[in-house]
Every structure is written in structure tokens, then in C-alpha cells.
Amino acid sequence: MTTSGFTPRRSVLAAALGVAGAAAVQTVASAGSAGAVGAVGAAGAAGSAAKKATAEYHGWTSHTDWLTGSAKGVRAEAGARPGIVISRPAGTVDYTDPHTGTKAAWEYATWTSPVRELSVPATEAIVSWNARTPAGTWIQAELKGTYSDGTATPWYVMGRWASGDGPDSIRRTSVDDQSDDKSAVWTDTLAIDDPASGLRLTAYQLRLTLYRKPGTTRTPTVWRVGAMGSDVPDRFEVPASEPGLPGGRELSVPRYSQEIHKGQYPEYDNGGEAWCSPTSSQMIIEFWGRKPTPEDLAWVNPDYADPQICHAARSTFDYQYDGCGNWPFNAAYAATYRDLQGVVTRLGSLNDVEKLIAAGIPVITSQSFLKEELDGAGYGTAGHLMTVIGFTPTGDVIANDPASPDNPSVRRVYKRRQWENIWLRTKRHNAQGKVVSGTGGVCYLYFPAKPAPAQHRVLRELGVL
The missing domain is CATH 3.90.70 (Cathepsin B; Chain A)
Incomplete structure (x- = not known):
């Protein structure tokens, strides 16, 4: 079916x-x-x-939440629905869209969450977000985890996202082939390779990167980002x-x-x-x-x-x-x-x-x-x-x-x-x-x-x- x-x-x-x-x-x-x-x-x-x-689950959504993170080129905005936007780009990067072959330059800015200790050591984690991406803008969400053995994951890309798919945007995409010798990303979910070993994620950080066409004042707005860690028997x-x-x-x-x-x-x-x-x-x-x-x-x-x-x-x-x-x-x-x-x-x-x-x-x-x-x-x-x-x-x-x-x-x-x-x-x-x-x-x-x-x-x- x-x-x-x-x-x-x-x-x-x-x-x-x-x-x-x-x-x-x-x-x-x-x-x-x-x-x-x-x-x-x-x-x-x-x-x-x-x-x-x-x-x-832990999420960042209030104005105070956004202020707790480390910002490079983003600004926290208050109001009825607080969020983060690009204030002054931290730099410019080239991105080749794997689904169109188009290579383009993008201005970017980042927000990184504080370290979140998990009360439930996890075999899996998923990141989610709520955002607005006008034409010519997009966002990337990443997660970096800490293992119970004291080592850390790389920064895993958990999604490259835009609400539209027009010529001024990228193609919305997950990222395959991300792994170390302990965990891997399966489309939208980070999973421990061998849960029976007892290895778990004990903490994580999230990183958002906001992108826009160079020379414009357009910006994504992110209202919400969070992650869930779970260990279901x-x-x-x-x-x-x-x-x-x-x-x-x-x-x-x-x-x-x-x-x-x-x-x-x-x-x-x-x-x-x-x-x-x-x-x-x-x-x-x-x-x-x-x-x-x-x-x-x-x-x-x-x-x-x-x-x-x-x-x-x-x-x-x-x-x-x-x-x-x-x-x-x-x-x-x-x-x-x-x-x-x-x-x-x-x-x-x-x-x-x-x-x-x-x-x-x-x-x-x-x-x-x-x-x-x-x-x-x-x-x-x-x-x-x-x-x-x-x-x-x-x-x-x-x-x-x-x-x-x-x-x-x-x-x-x-x-x-x-x-x-x-x-x-x-x-x-x-x-x-x-x-x-x-x-x-x-x-x-x-x-x-x-x-x-x-x-x-x-x-x-x-x-x-």
C-alpha cells in the first residue's frame, strides 16, 4: 500500500x-x-x-531562548512570534545544489544552541524546525552529539530546507552518507549503529545556518528549533x-x-x-x-x-x-x-x-x-x-x-x-x-x-x- x-x-x-x-x-x-x-x-x-x-524533547522558541545561543550574524527578534533573522552576514559560501547542478554564492549567518544534556540517554535523535524562507533564502539544521563514552559526533546535517523550490532557491533535501563508526543519519533521524552495545547520546548542540542571495536584505526567519532524543525498548x-x-x-x-x-x-x-x-x-x-x-x-x-x-x-x-x-x-x-x-x-x-x-x-x-x-x-x-x-x-x-x-x-x-x-x-x-x-x-x-x-x-x- x-x-x-x-x-x-x-x-x-x-x-x-x-x-x-x-x-x-x-x-x-x-x-x-x-x-x-x-x-x-x-x-x-x-x-x-x-x-x-x-x-x-527540548526546543528553543522564545526570545530568551534565542538569546541563550551563540550568534554569528543573526539577530533575535521579539514580538508575538520571536525568531532569529540575518542581521549582518558572517561570510559568503558557494553551494552546488546536487539536484540541479547549479553552483551559487550565498551569504550566511549562524546560531548555535547551548549544550543540552539529555535526561534520557538516546539511541536516536531528530531535529525539527518552523521557519519562513522567502525566495532567495534557505536554512540548514545540524546536530552535534556527545556519546556516553565521552567522544562526540561530527556536525551532522539534519536537513537543508526551503519552503519553495523556485529558481531563486535550492532543492529541499536530506543528506545521505553521514556517519562515523558509531552512528549514522538516516534521512531525518540520527541513530546509534549498535544500541545493544550500550552506547548512547548523552548531550547535543544544534546549529542553524541561515542563507540568502548576496547583496539582498531578504532573510529567513526561524521561529522554532528543537531535538528529540529517545530510547524506546x-x-x-x-x-x-x-x-x-x-x-x-x-x-x-x-x-x-x-x-x-x-x-x-x-x-x-x-x-x-x-x-x-x-x-x-x-x-x-x-x-x-x-x-x-x-x-x-x-x-x-x-x-x-x-x-x-x-x-x-x-x-x-x-x-x-x-x-x-x-x-x-x-x-x-x-x-x-x-x-x-x-x-x-x-x-x-x-x-x-x-x-x-x-x-x-x-x-x-x-x-x-x-x-x-x-x-x-x-x-x-x-x-x-x-x-x-x-x-x-x-x-x-x-x-x-x-x-x-x-x-x-x-x-x-x-x-x-x-x-x-x-x-x-x-x-x-x-x-x-x-x-x-x-x-x-x-x-x-x-x-x-x-x-x-x-x-x-x-x-x-x-x-x-
Whole structure:
């Protein structure tokens, strides 16, 4: 079936990241995760808190956060949405775009975070960001880690990103073939080569480089950057959670099928059949009342239905990965819309998702499964993104599944126990009986720059703010 959200480059991974604002610890939760929002039950809070932490996110997003870093040619700007911009370039560098062959000079400036000590020594790390890149500008995000043996990684490039792909920009790209003898970067995820050895990442720094055409005053603006480190244990099955949203709730999220785009723009991840990630992203972006402009969509064939899905695919496409399933690129795309934030995180159970639904925040989840492991799906997949839009009164999952034949059939109800296991496990057997990896609770969260009070509370509780 669709594979854009989880393909062979993730075959050794079960990672995800969280977002900005503050440090947070996530747990592998069983019945009843800690805390409550609205009608969400608080049963099992003490037990959940006692679970071993498996992930920590820390982000830089406030004006004070930006001032804590080391700046070379960038300026921290205050205001409703603080960020960093180029003030006076630190220098000029040539960059040859590997996807176009174009060599050009770019002015640059850098911001480097303080060292962040991880409370959860990690086997994996992912960097994410929210930014604006006008034509003729782009950004690069890097991570340098410290190992538990006292040595350090090189500066790993975790993404070269621009919101557009016009002639004045670069091609958005991950960077392959980055490794030392202890870790490697797999598209968007830094992973320890041999977790069984006991080696872990214990600390890291992030570095942002902002680029622009020489002689202009244009500048990228970065509002948010952060990293998640995680160490999730291998597991074929996870504990079942008890329903925690009495009466259930369903959010009114637009329904879009990726399947109606089969054959459209095959240059972007082989066309619509592989567009689960951007299709899911677009559903949530529109749930929050944002859409591309007519100018944004002018390039799309007017005969195509839902042209915004084509636009989302193009805007999330990773030219190195050759697909639309780069997790940070999807989050960054969502954040290009007015006053929206986009993050990738890992959650511990469906109780955590219930808290978000109760607060009015839908959740995009990544899962892989055999056909017989998810009743009603009608397919199996090596990896697929769906949107959780609610829960039935008995706790089953209401999902917008973009792998449906048409828009009206996108809304599905899936059994709670089946859904939770295929989403949270880190190991599974594929159709050939081979042991492969699962996603371990990966999800995308898109929400307003200024969340409502109930939304703010649950996002903070779950480590997002």
C-alpha cells in the first residue's frame, strides 16, 4: 500500500521528535496516562509517571531562548512570534545544489544552541524546525552529539530546507552518507549503529545556518528549533490502555483521499498513491482554517480535484529521499501557514491522544501493519500516515484514512487495541515473516501559535510546549 511515511530508510529506526518551548519527558504508558484535560480521565496517573522515560524533547522558541545561543550574524527578534533573522552576514559560501547542478554564492549567518544534556540517554535523535524562507533564502539544521563514552559526533546535517523550490532557491533535501563508526543519519533521524552495545547520546548542540542571495536584505526567519532524543525498548506488543474519554468525541476534520491523485505528478514520490503524509498534513492544516492561495495552486492542472494535495506533496518533497515522508519537512510545511506550529513527537499511549482530542487537537500517526492486523483497513502497509480525529464512546479510534478510494470513504473506525499496538510497537513481522521495525508512537501535531488555554495545558503536559 502506501509507503511514503515509512520506507526502507527507516528500517533500523523507531524514532520521532517533539517540539519547542521547554524540555519534556515522555513515557511508555499503560492504562491511564497521567493528567486530564476536560473529560479525559486521570486514572493511573501515578503508575504512568513511574514508567521509565523513553524520550525527551527540548526546543528553543522564545526570545530568551534565542538569546541563550551563540550568534554569528543573526539577530533575535521579539514580538508575538520571536525568531532569529540575518542581521549582518558572517561570510559568503558557494553551494552546488546536487539536484540541479547549479553552483551559487550565498551569504550566511549562524546560531548555535547551548549544550543540552539529555535526561534520557538516546539511541536516536531528530531535529525539527518552523521557519519562513522567502525566495532567495534557505536554512540548514545540524546536530552535534556527545556519546556516553565521552567522544562526540561530527556536525551532522539534519536537513537543508526551503519552503519553495523556485529558481531563486535550492532543492529541499536530506543528506545521505553521514556517519562515523558509531552512528549514522538516516534521512531525518540520527541513530546509534549498535544500541545493544550500550552506547548512547548523552548531550547535543544544534546549529542553524541561515542563507540568502548576496547583496539582498531578504532573510529567513526561524521561529522554532528543537531535538528529540529517545530510547524506546524493542517490543512486538504494548500494554493495552483503557478508554479515557467518556462519551467519546469527534473533531470535524476535512476528508481527503490520496488515491484520487494516482498518476498525478509522479515526479513527487511517484504520484498520489504515496502521498499519505502530505494528504494527512493538509487535512489538519485545513482543520485549522488555513489553505494555499490561488497563486500557490496556479501550477496545478485545473482538471485535478483537491489541488491543495498536489501542492502539499510538492511542498514536502525531499529531493534526496525522493519522497514526501520526511517527518520534519512535513512539520515545517504546516508551519508555513499563518500562525500555525508543526511538530513531530512520540506519545506513550492512546490516552495521550485522547487528551489532545479532548482539547480539540487532531493527531497524525504513523503505523505499519499486515492486512489482518487492522480490521476494516483492507490493506497492509510497510508504513502509512493517518489522522486520528476522535474516539467512539467505547474508545475505538475514529481516523481519517487517506488510503481510501474517495473522499467520502476517508472516515473510518478502527478497533482500539489493534490500532494502539500497530502504532506503538517497535518490532513486527512483515508478510514474509521477517522481523522489521515499527514506528513506536510517532505522530505529527499541528496547532495554533497561540493555543487556547485547554490546548496549552495538554501540549505542555505532553512535552510539546
